[in-house]
Amino acid sequence: MQMTFRWYGEGNDTITLKQIRQIPGVKGVVWALHDVPAGEVWPVGRIEEVVSQANQYGLNTEVVESVNIHEDIKLGLPSRDNYIAAYKETLKNLSQYGVKVVCYNFMPVFDWFRTDLYKEAEDGSTALYFDAKKVLSLTPEEVVKNMEENTKDLTLPGWEPERLKDLKRLFDLYKHVTEEDLLANLTYFLKEICPVAEECGIKMAIHPDDPPFSIFGLPRIVKNKQDIHSILSAVDSPSNGLTFCSGSLGGSLSNDLIDIASTYTSRIPFAHIRNVKHFGDGSFIESSHLTEDGSVPITGIIKALYDNGFDGYIRPDHGRHIWDEVCRPGYGLYDRALGLMYLLGAWDTNVLMKSSQY
Template sequence: MKMVFRWYGEGNDTVSLRQIKQIPGVEGIVWALHDVPAGEEWPMDKILEYKQKADAYGFHLDVVESVNIHEDIKLGLPTRDRYIENYKKTIEKLAQVGAKVICYNFMPVFDWIRTDLFKELEDGSTALFYEKAIVDRMDDPMDLVRKINENPDFTMPGWEPERLQHLTSLFEAYKQVTEEDLWNHLQYFLEQIVPVAEANGIKMAIHPDDPPWPVFGLPRIMTSRDNIRRLLSLVDSPSNGVTLCSGSLGANPENDIPAMVREFADRIPFAHIRNVRVYENGDFIETSHRASDGTVDICDIVKAYHENGFTGYARPDHGRHIWDEKCRAGYGLYDRALGIMYLWGIWDSLERTKQEARA
C-alpha cells in the first residue's frame, strides 16, 4: 500500500507540503489543476509547476484527482468529442510527469453532496453531514449551492461557481437523460479514453457517487457492487478501474465494502479509506477513521486489501475538524494525519501476523 495525501496547492490549502512531509509513510500528493475548467486541456507549464513543488519535498505526482469530465460528455452531446480530445491530450501530458492513476467521476451536475460542512459531533469536533430530509424536500438546489459556497476562502471541488452558473439549463438538459443513457455515455467516453491511458501507462479510476443514490432527480450509476461490476465490463482493461471509496459507498449500509475489495482488488488502483456513521433515517455523518466510531468496518476493509497484496495508492480521504483547526471542509491536517496512522497501525499489525505465521 502506497500512502498519499490530497493537496490543493499553495494559496488554496491550509496544509503545507512541509507539514505533509512529517506524516509517516506519505510518499506522494494527490493533486489537480483546480483552476482549469472541466473539458479544457491542462497546460504543461502549470503541470510542471506542481511537479517542481512536489520534487522539492520528495513527493511523487502519481495520483491525479480529478481530471473532471465536461457535462457535454455526460449528456452525450455532439460537442463531447472536442472535450474528449482535450482529455486525451491531458492524459499524455500527465504521463510525462509520472502520473500513474487518474481519478474522475461521472456524476451529473454535482459531485459530492452534504447539507452541513461543520456539523458538531459529541466530542466537540465537526464534520461533513448529510441530512436526508433537507435534500428530499429542497425545491431549489441553488439553496444548497449557496450553502456549500458560503465560505469564500476556498474553492470546493465539484462546486466551483463557474461550473454551476448554468445550473438551471443543466437540470433541464438532464430531464431527458436516463440511467441507461448515462451508462451509454460513460461507455462511449471509456472506449475513447482507455486506449490512450493504456498507451501511457495510466489507470483510469472512477470514483463512486457520493452519496450513492439519485439526488434532485438526477441519474447516478456508480452506487453499488453490481454497478461497479458493470463498469469494469464496459471496457475490459487494467486501465479501466475504480477508486474504491469506503465513505461514499458506505453511506448505504447495504454496500459490503470488504466484499467489493476482495472481488475487485486487481482493478482498484486507488483507495479512499474513511468512515461514516449512518443513521436509520438515512442521515450520515463523517467520523474518525476508527472502526468503532462509524458504520463502516475499516479494519476488515484494510484486511481485505492486505489479503490481496494491495500495492496501489491509498489516502485517508476526509477528516473531521479537530483541535480548533481552521481549514477547508473535510481537508484539515490533524484528523487526516491521525487517520493515516490508524490505517498504518492496522496494516503493520497484519504484516507482523503474516511474518510470524511464516516463521
C-alpha cells in the same frame, strides 16, 4: 501499497507541503489543477510547476484527483468528441511527469453532496453531515449557496464553478437522461480514453457517487457492486479501474464494502478510506477513521485489500475539523493525519501477521 495525502496547491490550501512531509509514511500528494476548467487541456508548464514543488519535499505526484469530465461528455452531446480529444492530450501531458493514476467521477451536475459542512459531533468536533430529512426540502440553488458560503474562501473539491452558474439549464438537459443513457455515455468515453491511457501507463479510476443514490432526480451509475461490475466489464482494459471510496459507498448500508474491496482489488489502483456514522433515519455524519466510531468496517477493508494483493495508492479521506483548525471542509491536517496513522497501523498489523512476527 503507497500512502498519499491530498493537497490542493500553493495558495489554495491551508496545509503546506512541509507539513505533509512530516506525516510518517506519506510517499506522495494527490493533486490537481483546480483552476483549469473542465474540458480544457492541462498545460505542461502548470503540471511541471506542481510536480517540482512536491518533489522538493521528496513527495511524488503519481496520483491526480481529478481531471474533471465536461458535462457535454456525460450528456452525450455532439460536442463531446472535442472535449474527449482535449482529455487525451491532458493524459499525454500528465504521463510526461510520471502520473500513474487519474481519479475522476461521472456524477451529473453536482459532485459530492452534504447538507451541513460543520455539523457538531458529541465530542465537540465538526464534520460533513447528510441530513436525510432536510435534503427533501432543499432546492439545488440552496445547496450551492450553502456550500459556497461555508468553504473558508477555498475551492470546493470537485465542484466546478462553471457548472454551478447554470443549474437550471443543466437540470433541463438531464430531465430525460436515464441511468442507462449515462452508462452508455460513460462507456463511449472509456472506449475513447482507455487506449490512450494504456499507452501512457495511466490507470483511470472512477470514483463512486457520493452519496450513492439519486439526488434531485439526477441519474447515478456508481452506487453499488452491480454498477461497478457494469462499468468495469463495459470496457475490458487494464486502464479501466475503480477508486474504492469507503465513505462514498458507505453512504448506503446496503453496500458490503469488504466484499466489494475483495472482489475488485485487482481493478482498484487507488483507495480513499474514511468512516461514516449512520443514524436511523438515513442521515449520516463523517466520523473519525477509527472503526468503532462509525458504521464502516475500516480494519476489515484494509485486511481485504491486503489479503488480495493490493499494490496501489491509499489516502485518508475526509476528516473531522478538530483542535479549532480552520480549513477546507473535510480537508484539515490534524484529523486526516490521525486517520492516516490508523490506516498504516491496520496495514502493518496484516504485514506482521503474515510474517508470523505478531
